[in-house]
Amino acid sequence: MINIKIDNKEIQVAPGTTILDAAKTVGINIPTLCYLHLHDFNITNKPAGCRMCVVEVKGRRNLAPACATDCHEGMEVNTHNIRVLNSRKTVLELILSDHPTDCLVCAKSGNCELQTLAQDMGIRQIQYQGEQSTYREDTSPAIIRDVDKCIMCRRCEMMCNDVQTVGVLSAVNRGFMSVVAPAFEMNLDHSVCTYCGQCVAVCPTGALTEVDHTNQVIRALADPSKTVIVQTAPAVRVALGEEFGMEAGSLVTGKMVTALRNLGFDYVFDTDFAADLTIMEEGTELLDRITRHLKGDKTVKLPILTSCCPGWVNFFEHQFPEMNDIPSTARSPQQMFGAIAKTYFAEKLGIKRENLVVVSIMPCLAKKYECQRDEFSTNGNPDVDYAVSTRELAHLIKQANIDFNILPDQEFDRPMGESTGAAVIFGTTGGVIEAAARTAYEIFTGKTLEKVDFEQLRGMDWIRHATVDFDGTPIKIGIAHGLGNARKLLQDIKDGKSEFHAIEIMACPGGCIGGGGQPLHLGDTSILMARQKALYSADSGKTLRKSHENPYIQQLYADFLGKPMSEKSHHLLHTHYFDKSKPAEINE
Amino acid sequence: MANIKISEQKVQQIEAICKDFNNEKGELINVLHKTQSLVGYLPAEIQEIIAKNLNCSVAHVYGVVTFYSYFTMIPKGEFPISICMGTACYVRGAEKVLDEFKRILNVPVGQTTPDGKFSLSCLRCVGACGLAPVVMVGDKVYGRVSPDGVKDIIKEYKQA
């Protein structure tokens, strides 16, 4: 252990501890801006570029960046003397001198780390007036880049390159002209961006934000000729409360339903219903492939890969198109919901699909892109009209003057609001495959699964594997979250080294609980842990915990679809994938 | 610019350069340097080939290409014009000479005229300070160039 003194407090730390972390242990929070540390994932962005975290170290001539300076025996550190404070203010004012001051109308307002710093440091004027760099705004189907607000912390680059290995973003040009941009400064929609939104999730400023669809939703709700229905993804209910000051991991399903009803939605439904449906389709496909494989059919492709994450779908369409025939053909729950809503449910209501507006509340930015894909619309009318993020829903609720915290709990509407415990765990890494295993087990063995909790599939490790015993038949399962980890498993398949029967992949670290549209966790991964825990407790709190037991799903098959993988199912609930590996084009 | 096609032979040569550096990501700058000496410039297509061979993202390659002013994505003109911006030349009016080239050719520094004839670039001291201001066209050196003399230099090559 090393002995050091920070602000006259004597402390002991392990060798290799940074001043920043050492200070934290005694309640001293040194401000940071470029630094980002995702503890449970072992991800750190430490370019030591912004100099916001400078401290004075006795005996050193220059101030030291606390985020990138290790403690030494006998070190004496001062984190807030006048020299340090002045230096930090200068740094901040210099950053602000090349930053638009449109805080009031910025999408990140209230959530912006730069704004918070300016507030905390009591900046009241910006002494340095200089030329401001300007760059065109780039609007893609899901993400807006407003590079004028970029402070070059390069956190987004770290997420996109190191964690996701997508490699869209890089710092380009020099000095005043430097920006973070895709290759050849193309727009995002010309790049191999997956719209996972992880760059948006870590951007400290308004430089990267989601495309906002709240106004379209408000307009639809105000239109008397439209019936407007809403679906909510599983991960939303364990995160939405944070936007209203609740503790991370608060399960707010009942309040969320009430809020949506108060907003004026005609029917409040649940994506979880469609998640149960996904298990029926995907699980059947999985069993079909595995059974044929076990019987020696050499034409079956194994492992089967889950396909409910559109960020992941974009990834393999761009980077592994030669493997387009391996993932399940099942659509994502969002799209299954939309397809059933605009056929089965519209028929039930006796209205035309054009007069039914389907809104989805998603933890995800890739879903914004997904619902705009051509193959998910009929005669130009999309199955899902608008995908709105958890953060956008919070804005909608606040605009409607709803005091979320004191709302009573209400229940989802029927039929498309009923779901099982298997569906709610779709929101976390490991959840989809566990849900599939519960149903596949019973169909495969013809027996009742007594212990529904597959502990071996749970956790937060990047890549996990487990063997599930299907009554004597071992089924090998792999799980990866984060696209960099998915890439590893894909490469193994490509090299013929994969031994799995089935693999679950989610693009975002943690799965959808860590999606690009969720309340920002600012690097505190304990928030993701809390959300995950809340999903598992929501699951165990349900009476029905296997998708095929959902009575409304059974009825849907009886009345409308026939059976899983029927012709109608294929038409409405399955899809196919495209080779999107086209080389980059250049913006002229 | 999008449709420049480089020959199969060039592609192989570029791949060989990457291989000489063990397809090491860390050798990107050296690979770019060698490639630019071979091809003259680094268009998007070439950056993609290099990214693939070194197993890094195209965005990263582009980031490096745009960071160092030495690298260029624009093919040099048939007659590359360089204006010395070293101290001696600068003091003796090199900037006015440059402005005149820009005006007549109607291209900014670092660009090539649409007909592919002339490209414009700036240099550091070329060691001929006694002749300042100095302009070079290809290997030919012009000394004591005045703004008025610019059109004559261009004329020489227009006919060529």
Ligand code: SF4
């Ligand atoms: S959305 Fe994902 S893939 Fe696209 S730039 Fe951001 S991190 Fe990269």
Ligand code: SF4
């Ligand atoms: S876009 Fe955001 S995350 Fe990326 S470098 Fe700029 S400020 Fe940082």
Ligand code: SF4
């Ligand atoms: S993991 Fe979930 S939130 Fe992230 S891209 Fe996939 S579906 Fe969207």
Ligand code: FES
């Ligand atoms: S936070 Fe330490 S240098 Fe940016």
Ligand code: FES
């Ligand atoms: S300064 Fe131009 S040749 Fe030396």
